[in-house]
Amino acid sequence: MVYVLDIDGQPLMPTSRHGKVRKLLNNHLAKVAKRCPFTIQLLYQSTKETQPVSLGVDAGSRHIGLAATTEQKVVYQEELVPRNDVVKLLSARRALRSSRKSRKARYRKPRFNNRVHSKHKGWLAPSVEV
Numbered sequence: 001m002v003y004v005l006d007i008d009g010q011p012l013m014p015t016s017r018h019g020k021v022r023k024l025l026n027n028h029l030a031k032v033a034k035r036c037p038f039t040i041q042l043l044y045q046s047t048k049e050t051q052p053v054s055l056g057v058d059a060g061s062r063h064i065g066l067a068a069t070t071e072q073k074v075v076y077q078e079e080l081v082p083r084n085d086v087v088k089l090l091s092a093r094r095a096l097r098s099s100r101k102s103r104k105a106r107y108r109k110p111r112f113n114n115r116v117h118s119k120h121k122g123w124l125a126p127s128v129e130v
Helices: 018-026 086-104
Strands: 003-005 030-035 038-042 054-059 064-069 074-080
Touching: 018 030, 018 038
Parallel strands: 003 038
Antiparallel strands: 030 038, 054 064, 064 074
16 A cells, blocks of 8 residues: 655545556656655645545454554554563563662672661650650
């Protein structure tokens, strides 16, 4: 399918007539707007008639199916596989950061017993002393 834009950049119906598209490009009546997906833009005024397009979504547990269809044919279809490795990647990152921190702070004095309540026996927080 070749997607088509009018002279103002508004989308028209896509076409599968590659010979017609090639002639328009060779005669400088159209230019390539994007290469992926291949889209041309017309350089002349054309009618703005479009057909109604409906979107269908099939949300499965592992795959998501998308399709844009007119009454006669399929204009666009795709099967999308969402990422499911993010939790594993975050766990690996957390492990790497933890090992890096332990390597850098190897000879530092321990800081787990430097709190005020462990230094002064009988100490109470100011909010509790009232």
